[in-house]
Amino acid sequence: MANKSSSNKESKQIDNVYRDIVVSTNTLIWRTDAEGRLTFLNPAWERIYNYKTDEMLGKPFSDFQVTEAAGHYINAFRNCLIGESVIGHETTFFSKGGDEVHLAINMIPLHDDKDKIVGIQGTAFDITERKHADDILQYISAKDELTGLYNLHTFLSMTEHQIKTAHREKKDILIIYAGLQDIKKTTEEHGDEAGDRVIIDAADIFRKTFREADVLARTGDSEFVTSTLVLSRDGEKLILSRLQKNIDEYNKEKNGSLKLSMSFGTSFYDPENPVSINALLSTADDEMYKNKYS
Template sequence: MAKQVFAAHEHAGFARWVPASASVSCPRAIAMPRENPSMDAIADVSAALQPSTSASSREIASRLSAVAIDADEGMVKQMLATLLSCQLRPSDEALASQLGVLMHLFLTLRSMALSDDLTGLYNRRGFLRAGTRLLSAASREKHWALLFYIDVDDLKSINDTAGHAAGDSLLTRTAQVLRSVFRDSDVTGRLSGDEFAALAPVTHPGACDLIRHRLQTAVAADNLSHAGPSLSLSVGFAQFNPRKPSSLADLLRKADRAMYEYKLPKLVRPDRNVRTALHG
């Protein structure tokens, strides 16, 4: 009986289900959108996987490799949608090379699904997932935590006047600032276009003053080392109290509200490039 290639794309150990000698077939054709030319590569692989074709597993592996090298998130998702419908059938043809490509595609998608392409930080989905785990641990271990909601000031104006390259530079600079201030064990992410967040477990809520100072120092140093538009951030804080635990969504709402209370009257000046507010 044929076995499914994937039980679910989240399962990292699917390779062990595959016999040493096999090839693939799909029970039905998959409609592959042609919204841009890059989707042609996905459609070609989909066609090769159909029962009516005689493509060998090595030929399919070659096509999969080309997709894996240049794939963007949409391409990989479409490929996995196709592969999820594919089945294995006994064959004299070794599938080892193809399995390596399939695993690469799987790991690529899992990485893409949780990270922001521009900054390398978590995207919103990744931040929510990692942040929820961190808060669960903080609650169990009775640790405080601080949630920082960070907005890059005037990003739209800079995009309009200096170009999107300048705006992208501010976003990557913000990510570098966050990496320099927060620890590897903290959770940092880009939630949307100009909004970032960081979640840090602390021994005492008073640590927010120290982190705020580090942010101010890091942004000032960044501006001194760049000749382009000045980086200016608005930052709101919210506290996680292990005695009265809050959800990550609730902390984000509180920190976002605190940030915007200070953002509107803020003047963007090189000598005041970080304005912070605390919402307890």
């Protein structure tokens, strides 16, 4: 009898410990039924994200997500319902205030007394700060520090995606390689800061000339490249004319101070006769240098 009493007391203490952990932890804990409707939420949901419990209970978690994230979550939920554990599934949902929250979710099947799966239970950890830090690192690694344009590595990656669009829409891609003239002379006569200023201004002219959908990059100390989808090769003359017009307007505004001059080379990607991006860049680069020293 004494042993049974001691066992009950110990069991109650363990229950109290678990209850205290569930109530006090900032880890999100929940359960759902087999239809995905939330049946239990620990206080962290309300404490951190300001939802009242009754605002979420009875609804599927996917109701609090954007469509794409909800689709991935539902697939993970279905896998869990057939007996699989889900570890580290990354997803997003929106807090009561409308902020996007990134979560890493762990889920396991929830069984009844007869070992039938009747839902899922899981934990989630807020990884929003980590995701934001990752985004910043990705942004920094993708960009040229001085101009804010893409670097060559990112240009190559994004142009690969552009090639898929070119095949789908049956369009050509115009590659324009541009090199600043006399940048070494500018630096020698006016200093490094003046040279940097000209490079930054050249990048701004590129931004002004091209569309947001176009891919712009700084590939060397004083060289730039862009790739843009065009309906026909007739677009080359129009685009180069617009680029030169913006350079002329810039020089007119400078009125005798540091002016800017560029040489250009071009190449085309034809979906009907595909070649590598590196081959396109080499062709445009060679033409740019011929024009630069002609």
